[in-house]
Amino acid sequence: MSNSYVLVINSGSSSLKFAIIDSVSGDAIVSGLGECFGLPEATISWKFNGEKTQEAIEAQGNHHQHAIKRLVTLIESLGFTNDIVAVGHRVVHGGEKFTSTVKIDNQVLTEIERLSDLAPLHNPAGAKGIEAAIEAFPNLPQFAVFDTAFHQTMPTKAFTAGIDKDLYTEYGIRRYGFHGTSHFYVSRQAAKILDIPVEKSGFITVHLGNGASVCAVQNGKSKDTSMGFTPLAGLMMGTRSGDIDPGILEFLMKKGWSQDQVFDMLNKKSGFLGVSHITSDARGILEAMEQGHEDAKLAFEVFTYRVAKYIASYLIPLTSLDAIVFTGGIGENSNIIREEILNNLSLLGFVVDSEGNDKARFGNEGIIARSELLGAVAMVVPTNEELVIARECVERL
Incomplete structure (x- = not known):
């Protein structure tokens, strides 16, 4: 053994x-x-x-x-x-x-x-x-x-909140980011697949599952990421709202909502579930769409639109882009969701390879789109957070 x-x-x-x-x-x-x-x-x-x-x-x-x-x-x-x-x-x-x-x-x-x-x-x-x-x-x-360790390389301008700085000094309120082991792993695997040194690479890694986040990875280091002080920030998710106007919290509490009700709604009754009123599972959303359910279609459109917006905005922290890398349960398996996200990025020149997109599912990696404008690809890399954890341990024995 x-x-x-x-x-x-x-x-x-x-x-x-x-x-x-x-x-x-x-x-x-x-x-x-x-x-x-x-x-x-x-x-x-x-x-x-x-x-x-x-x-x-x-x-x-x-x-x-x-x-x-x-x-x-x-x-x-x-x-x-x-x-x-x-x-x-x-x-x-x-x-x-x-x-x-x-x-x-x-x-x-x-x-x-x-x-x-x-x-x-x-x-x-x-x-x-x-x-x-x-x-x-x-x-x-x-x-x-x-989970947060990989994102500790973010520059101060990326993790600082636009609030009273004393709140950072006293309570540590800042952007921390999560899914770090996943973003770390797939950025390394993408560099291997594309045969480029990770130290000279630029990736936007997109972890899509019941929890979801985007990360800008330059030369192997996290430069920005969509989750924040907690895993509630950033993308819309299975039951989590992602980014919203914080004034909504004050508005609801003035309407008589308790603090517990507000945060239960944001964490457990929003996202796919909240918009569709059907399910928090992306597979259920797609099935309902096929049956003509309008709110399921809206949940699909909101999710894919917001993911595309984050991807486009994460060109800003990078000095080069080699690939957009999809991973996580949705990112690895839903060719329909990936295609819609990439269609929303058509201004960046991405053209979906339908055959490649169909094949890159259920544990299969692969290139699913190309942009001649950016000289970059979109690809799927199955994540393996457990392997990262195992190797981190062995390296320190």
Whole structure:
């Protein structure tokens, strides 16, 4: 067996994703998900050798802990106990404290918990997963890989908010950006595919999924990104609004809405779901469009228009453009959404290759459009955040 296996853990507020990754080949040897934490129907499932297994999780107590305990016995039963060299944790928010992957100790864990003010839905869950993993694997080195770290290369003019600067000094209010491991990975893969040095490259990476963001990557470094202080900013998403006039918040609260109602609406009842009143899933939006549902069509048009606007605006931070790179669940699989986005960019000279666009789906990479005007292409690169986390860990052993 390989000696480069890393257990990658991604703890959510009510879920825990995990995978055993071969950091050399990039293969996921085992992958799984614990979900519905806090509910009686909490389960853990995993895939190994093409077979999927699912079990209920003990109803009482800390579900993160129960899930990781079951993960320990699973690893033992599959014979991987002596082959895992490290545990890597995806942590959403590293603030300005963490600009790269770090080995976890008590001080790091305390700092992750302290940053919970910046990511109240994510960092406390990440800390729970870390604590449970340290208890379960006390002899393995454990590392935190931060979503925000890649974006710490943004210049001050890109991350500074147009508000009283004291709010940055006192509370750390600024643009942080997220999906950093994905933007990092696909920009490197795009450079390999196009056979250009990443240190002399220019990309606009477009991560489209239930959460979505755009990033300007020059010479391998993030120069600007659409998510902000929180993952609510930027593009319209599955249930999140993206950018809106902040005056809307004051308006609704004057109408009697509570703070909780306003932010529940912005985070959970907006985006595809809010505009269509049907679903937060892009596939459901496309199906409803085919059936003539006008609000689904509007959600499709709003989403693709806003993505195109962000892409065009991210020419500004770049000094060169080699490619627009689509990734994420929607970006990798929806040829219809990609085509509409690129049609909105026709003034930049992009012409869609219909055959290439159709082929670049379901795990297949490829060039899907070209612009002679810019001397650039649009392409699809499937992301692999787990592999980034695994390799970050191995590099620091």
